[in-house]
Structures are given as structure tokens and as C-alpha cells.
Amino acid sequence: MSDYRGQTALVTGASSGIGLALAEAFAQRGADLVIAALPDDKLRAAAAWLRRRYPVTVHAIGVDLAVEEGPDKLAARLAELGLTVDILVNNAGFGVYGPYHTLDMEQNHREILLLCAAVERLTHHFLPGMLERGRGTLINLSSVTAFQSVPPMAVYAAAKAFVLSFTVALWAEYRDSGVRILALCPAQTDTDFCAEVGVEINPAGRLRTPEEVVATAFRALRRGVPYAVDGRRHALTAAATRFLPRGWLARTTGRVLHPSKMTRPAKPPRQLPLDGPLDELNVTTITAA
Numbered sequence: 001m002s003d004y005r006g007q008t009a010l011v012t013g014a015s016s017g018i019g020l021a022l023a024e025a026f027a028q029r030g031a032d033l034v035i036a037a038l039p040d041d042k043l044r045a046a047a048a049w050l051r052r053r054y055p056v057t058v059h060a061i062g063v064d065l066a067v068e069e070g071p072d073k074l075a076a077r078l079a080e081l082g083l084t085v086d087i088l089v090n091n092a093g094f095g096v097y098g099p100y101h102t103l104d105m106e107q108n109h110r111e112i113l114l115l116c117a118a119v120e121r122l123t124h125h126f127l128p129g130m131l132e133r134g135r136g137t138l139i140n141l142s143s144v145t146a147f148q149s150v151p152p153m154a155v156y157a158a159a160k161a162f163v164l165s166f167t168v169a170l171w172a173e174y175r176d177s178g179v180r181i182l183a184l185c186p187a188q189t190d191t192d193f194c195a196e197v198g199v200e201i202n203p204a205g206r207l208r209t210p211e212e213v214v215a216t217a218f219r220a221l222r223r224g225v226p227y228a229v230d231g232r233r234h235a236l237t238a239a240a241t242r243f244l245p246r247g248w249l250a251r252t253t254g255r256v257l258h259p260s261k262m263t264r265p266a267k268p269p270r271q272l273p274l275d276g277p278l279d280e281l282n283v284t285t286i287t288a289a
């Protein structure tokens with residue numbers, strides 16, 4: 001297991017799902033943590049859970065990264081705290097699902113700000129320091145949807161294509177810098193993602209687990225590859241999309257993921273097992289205001 005002692009990992013969207021699993025993996029390897037998400041009890045619970053399990057420092061910062069000024073506020077708060085970011089995981093995200101013309105315009109805009117603008121902005125805040133120090137790790141969360149257009153999630157898939165393209169370009173640009181750069185592309189994974197969407201978007205097959213996604217990420221970091229698709233079957237499918245006509249692929253996907261077929265309600269968000277009521281655990285979060 002690699003050793004990240006003495007390093008600080010900033011993981012956005014670490015209050016649940018893949019972000020929490022990645023934060024835990026870095027804590028297991030000795031890194032101190034800054035976890036960031038919306039300022040709510042989910043974030044406090046995640047901070048309490050991590051602090052109880054790992055002998056590392058855990059800062060929890062409440063911030064809305066789906067607004068223009070969110071990433072700058074987060075970076076400013078870290079500077080005030082005197083923290084250097086050695087590992088940046090741009091993971092926070094949500095997906096908007098449904099026929100494009102029915103979607104809320106403001107929610108689409110927030111989705112783009114969170115999935116694209118915040119990823120680019122936080123990278124620009126923290127990558128130069130890593131380059132100067134000649135070491136660091138940047139993981140940007142893309143998705144298998146980055147490899148093709150996805151009709152009932154048109155904005156989401158396009159945003160994830162941005163993350164993949166952006167991150168692979170940085171990987172090529174800074175290959176010999178000592179900074180490891182990875183676009184991580186999970187397939188459908190068992191998290192609270194669908195709870196946000198409202199329906200279970202899973203046409204077929206077993207969901208991947210956040211732990212499997214983490215294992216894929218660390219394997220990819222060791223190998224130094226620019227991007228990694230989690231799960232062999234999904235990696236093959238993503239590779240195959242290169243040889244298929246984009247229009248045909250989009251129409252087929254649109255039929256499979258058509259809202260009329262996604263009728264199962266999403267599972268409710270899961271609760272972390274804490275040893276007592278949150279209020280009694282005395283967990284404070286800092287707000288990036």
C-alpha cells in the first residue's frame with residue numbers, strides 16, 4: 001500500500017459514495033484530509049466517521065461548489081488555514097436526468113458549474129503548487145458516460161466528456177513533472193447518486209461498489225495511465241464506443257435509458273453508522289463563506 005503520510009488530500013463531495021471511499025482510502029494510507037461538500041449533517045457525519053476510524057487530521061469544509069464563487073471560497077479558506085494540498089480529488093457531483101426540454105434551466109447550469117467549472121478552477125488553484133514541489137496527485141471524476149452521448153442525461157454526459165478530455169490533456173502536458181494525473185471513469189456504482197436523481201438509473205447488471213472504484217483508481221495511479229474505467233466489462237464497452245457510429249449509439253442508449261423504463265424509485269440515501277447522535281459528537285464544520 002502506498003504511503004501518503006505527511007500529505008494532505010482535498011476530496012470534494014466526500015460526504016458519501018465514491019468521494020467518501022476515496023477519502024477513506026487516503027486516510028488509510030496516512031494522509032490528512034480536507035473533505036468538502038454542502039454544509040449539512042451528511043458532511044458532519046462523514047467527518048465524525050472518518051475521525052473516529054483513522055488517526056489523521058480531518059477538516060470538514062461546507063461549501064456550495066455549484067456556484068461561480070464556490071471553488072475560490074474553498075481555496076481561500078484552505079489558505080487561511082495554512083493548508084497545502086498535495087492530493088486533489090475533484091469528485092463532487094450530481095446528475096440531472098430526463099428529457100432535455102423538461103429539465104430546469106438553473107439546475108442544468110448548477111450541474112455544469114459543479115462538474116466542469118469547479119473541476120477546472122480547483123485544478124488551477126492547486127496544480128501549480130504540486131508542479132512546483134515536483135510531486136502530487138490529481139484525480140478528476142469523469143464517468144463511462146464520457147465516452148458517448150446519453151440522451152436522458154445529455155448535460156451530465158457532456159460534462160463528464162469535458163472532464164475526461166481536460167484531464168487527459170493535463171496528464172500529457174505534465175507527464176514528467178512528478179505529479180500523477182488521472183481521470184477516473186466509474187460505471188453505475190452503488191452510491192446516493194440515484195437518490196439525488198429520484199429514480200434508479202440501472203437498466204441491467206450488478207452495480208459496482210465504491211471500494212471497487214477506489215481499487216481501480218489506485219491501480220491506475222500505480223500504472224501511470226491517463227484514465228481508468230472501473231470494471232472490465234465497462235472498460236471494454238467504453239473502448240468499443242470508438243468503433244460505433246455516435247448517432248446510432250446515442251439512439252440505442254436513449255431507448256435503453258428511456259424514462260418510461262426507469263420506474264424503480266431510488267433507494268434512500270444511506271446513513272453512516274455513528275456511535276451516538278451527531279449533536280453529541282461535537283463535530284464542527286468550517287464554512288467557506
Ligand SMILES: NC(=O)c1ccc[n+]([C@@H]2O[C@H](COP(=O)([O-])OP(=O)(O)OC[C@H]3O[C@@H](n4cnc5c(N)ncnc54)[C@H](OP(=O)(O)O)[C@@H]3O)[C@@H](O)[C@H]2O)c1
Nearest residue numbers: 013015017018037038065066092093143188189191192193
Ligand atoms: N454513482 C455512479 O454511478 C457514478 C458513475 C460515474 C461517475 N460518478 C461520479 O462520481 C462522483 C461521486 O458521485 P457518487 O456516485 O459518489 O454520488 P453521491 O454519493 O451522491 O456523492 C456526491 C457528493 O457530491 C457532493 N455534492 C453534491 N452537490 C454539491 C455541491 N453543490 N457542492 C459541494 N458538494 C456537492 C455531495 O454532498 P452533499 O450533497 O451533502 O453536498 C456528495 O458528497 C460524481 O462526480 C459522479 O458524477 C458516479
